[in-house]
Amino acid sequence: xxxxxxxxxxxxxxxxxxxxxxxxxxxxxxxxxxxxxxxxxxxxxxxxxxxxxxxxxxxxxxxxxxxxxxxxxxxxxxxxxxxxxxxxxxxxxxxxxxxxxxxxxxxxxxxxxxxxxxxxxxxxxxxxxxxxxxxxxxxxxxxxxxxxxxxxxxxxxxxxxxxxxxxxxxxxxxxxxxxxxxxxxxxxxxxxxxxxxxxxxxxxxxxxxxxxxxxxxxxxxxxxxxxxxxxxxxxxxxxxxxxxxxxxxxxxxxxxxxxxxxxxxxxxxxxxxxxxxxxxxxxxxxxxxxxxxxxxxxxxxxxxxxxxxxxxxxxxxxxxxxxxxxxxxxxxxxxxxxxxxxxxxxxxxxxxxxxxxxxxxxxxxxxxxxxxxxxxxxxxxxxxxxxxxxxxxxxxxxxxxxxxxxxxxxxxxxx
Amino acid sequence: xxxxxxxxxxxxxxxxxxxxxxxxxxxxxxxxxxxxxxxxxxxxxxxxxxxxxxxxxxxxx
Numbered sequence: 001x002x003x004x005x006x007x008x009x010x011x012x013x014x015x016x017x018x019x020x021x022x023x024x025x026x027x028x029x030x031x032x033x034x035x036x037x038x039x040x041x042x043x044x045x046x047x048x049x050x051x052x053x054x055x056x057x058x059x060x061x062x063x064x065x066x067x068x069x070x071x072x073x074x075x076x077x078x079x080x081x082x083x084x085x086x087x088x089x090x091x092x093x094x095x096x097x098x099x100x101x102x103x104x105x106x107x108x109x110x111x112x113x114x115x116x117x118x119x120x121x122x123x124x125x126x127x128x129x130x131x132x133x134x135x136x137x138x139x140x141x142x143x144x145x146x147x148x149x150x151x152x153x154x155x156x157x158x159x160x161x162x163x164x165x166x167x168x169x170x171x172x173x174x175x176x177x178x179x180x181x182x183x184x185x186x187x188x189x190x191x192x193x194x195x196x197x198x199x200x201x202x203x204x205x206x207x208x209x210x211x212x213x214x215x216x217x218x219x220x221x222x223x224x225x226x227x228x229x230x231x232x233x234x235x236x237x238x239x240x241x242x243x244x245x246x247x248x249x250x251x252x253x254x255x256x257x258x259x260x261x262x263x264x265x266x267x268x269x270x271x272x273x274x275x276x277x278x279x280x281x282x283x284x285x286x287x288x289x290x291x292x293x294x295x296x297x298x299x300x301x302x303x304x305x306x307x308x309x310x311x312x313x314x315x316x317x318x319x320x321x322x323x324x325x326x327x328x329x330x331x332x333x334x335x336x337x338x339x340x341x342x343x344x345x346x347x348x349x350x351x352x353x354x355x356x357x358x359x360x361x362x363x364x365x366x367x368x369x370x371x372x373x374x375x376x377x378x379x380x381x382x383x384x385x386x387x388x389x390x391x392x393x394x395x396x397x398x399x400x401x402x403x404x405x406x407x408x409x410x411x412x413x414x415x
Numbered sequence: 416x417x418x419x420x421x422x423x424x425x426x427x428x429x430x431x432x433x434x435x436x437x438x439x440x441x442x443x444x445x446x447x448x449x450x451x452x453x454x455x456x457x458x459x460x461x462x463x464x465x466x467x468x469x470x471x472x473x474x475x476x
Contacts, residue, residue, distance in 0.1 A: 151421040161471070170469065178465030184472045203472055277462050280424075284462075287427050288455045294434035295448045302441045 021103075028101045031108060036099040040125060041071070041110060042118055045091045056080045058087065060095065060110065073097075075112040084220070084250075085117055092118040094125070116220075123220070127227045131254055134229060139236040140257040146241050148261060148272065151280075152209035154180045155273050156240065158200045161185040165216045165245070165266035172270035177277050182208050188215035194228035201234040201242075211238060212269045213255060214245030226253035235259050245269035367398040384409050420461055427454045 010017045018026075043060030050056055054077030061070045073095065075083075087093060096114040101107070116124045134140060155173065159165045161183065173179055186200035187193045197213070204211060213235060215223070225231060226246045235242050236258040244259030245266045246252070256262040263269035367373070373396040374381040381387055387406050395402040430451040433439055439447070 149421070151419070151424065153419065170467070174467040178462065178467055180468045180470065182470050182472060185474065200472075203474075207472070281459065281462060283424075284427075284455050284458050287431055288452065290431050291434055291448055291451045291455075294431070295444055298434070298439075298441060298444045 024101070024103045024106065027108075028103065031099055031101055038098055039096070041095050041097075043071070043093065043095070045087050045093055046070075046089050048087055048089050053077060054080060056087070056112075060093070071099075071110045072107065073110045073112050075115065079113050083115060087115065094118045096128075123224060127224075127254065130227060130229050130232070131257075134232050134254060134258070139232060144236070145260045148241050148243070149209045151275060152179055152273060154182055154208040155270075156182050156184060156204040156208035156211040158184045158186055158197065158204060158211060158213040159215055159266070160188045163188060163216055165214055168216070168265070168267040169212060169270040172267050173274055176271070177274035177280075179274050189218065189222045189225060193225035194231050197225055197228075198230045198234040201231070201238060205238050205240050208240060210273050211240050211242045212245060212263075212266065212273060213242055213259070214263075214266050214269060215247065216266060217248040217251060223247050223251055223253050226255045229254075231255050232258045243269045243272055367396070370398075372397045384411060420458065423454050423458055423461075427451055427458070430454070 041060060043062050046059045046061050048056070048058040056075040058073050058075075059070050060073055061068055063069070075097075094116050095110065095112045097110055097112040099108055100111050102109060138144070157166060157169055159169075165188075166183065170181060173181055182204060184200040184204035186196040188197065201211065201213060213226075213231075215226070223246055226244075232254045235244065235255045241260040242258075243261045243263050244253070244256045245263040245268065246256060247265075249264040252262075261269075261272060263272055374387075375394045375396060376386055376391060379386070381393065387393065387409060389406055389409055391406045393404050393406060395404055430447045433447055434444060434451075
């Protein structure tokens with residue numbers, strides 16, 4: 001491996017002669033050290049230039065006089081646009097970034113990604129640390145976010161009773177949708193506000209369908225309680241879906257990341273929390289219209305079906321069948337008539353017979369056979385006891401009457 | 416009236432879907448249409464008459 005090395009590397013008195021790029025490369029690799037990357041540096045801004053390109057060039061110095069130190073800094077346009085303040089010479093700042101080498105000019109620079117006024121620097125650092133911890137605990141995982149209810153009946157609001165945020169939320173909701181707003185009042189800034197906010201969230205959790213946690217715009221300092229891990233954990237641990245609305249569009253707080261939805265302002269949060277009444281009414285009208293059209297077409301289809309079936313029933317065949325039935329009915333009627341007639345004849349014959357029988361019973365019939373009936377005093381005489389000697393009797397015979405006188409009465413012996 | 420607005424709206428959407436489905440009998444279509452028309456009215460009444468209400472939780476636990 002080292003075979004060719006000796007002959008190709010120039011040297012002078014035993015020390016190798018390096019190319020510029022080799023030295024530059026060494027410097028690069030030496031500076032490529034974790035302790036120079038993603039670091040916070042505190043210093044005073046000097047030589048600040050806001051270049052027309054949008055990039056910012058400046059230096060950070062510490063102390064003045066002999067022991068002073070200076071680092072050249074650059075902040076590229078994309079990061080500079082995120083600046084929340086306008087840096088000026090002499091300003092004490094806290095800058096976050098990495099040391100990089102710019103080989104063409106043999107310079108190293110501190111490339112700044114984020115910068116804050118240093119008075120707040122400590123707090124920014126604290127927020128940064130909290131953010132990393134909370135993120136590591138998975139509280140900012142987008143997969144944790146739950147959908148908001150479409151038609152909430154009760155909307156919880158965790159904010160100040162006197163702040164503009166509450167008024168904004170109330171005016172938006174009253175305009176859009178008839179829901180109940182439940183305020184869980186809390187201080188939203190100042191010492192100990194994070195404890196109150198945490199309590200206010202826990203108190204209202206489960207009592208409403210969705211919760212808006214937030215406040216109106218303010219300084220980083222004002223919004224600070226909404227960065228507190230207690231508040232962030234309360235938001236993340238809330239059983240009810242949470243909309244976070246802290247400050248204005250540009251402001252963010254850590255509780256935004258833990259919420260189910262981040263709204264840029266309290267008004268926007270209210271808009272996201274409830275549907276719009278008019279839109280819902282439109283949907284209802286659409287439903288009603290659609291239902292009616294569907295039922296109409298269903299009725300029309302049924303009507304067609306009936307028509308179709310009627311056609312398929314073949315009226316001629318039906319008429320023939322009706323004819324057949326009529327014929328059979330007529331036949332049956334005739335049979336019935338005949339049956340009734342023969343019955344009458346039978347009855348008549350039976351009657352004649354009875355009459356003949358009756359004729360045999362006629363008492364006058366015996367007169368035909370030579371008998372005669374004796375009447376005394378208008379009554380039929382059945383016994384000689386009914387008569388008396390010398391009495392007058394009438395004899396009734398087949399063809400007339402005769403008058404006679406009784407001469408003698410003789411009783412038969414055995415009477 | 417214990418039904419929430421969302422449940423009513425969901426039932427209404429189901430009814431529309433069912434009416435769209437040709438398998439529903441005519442009798443049932445008419446019955447669910449009547450139910451749907453009632454739901455529309457109830458929903459509209461609810462939206463039309465109700466007002467936003469504000470209440471406040473006490474701070475005492």
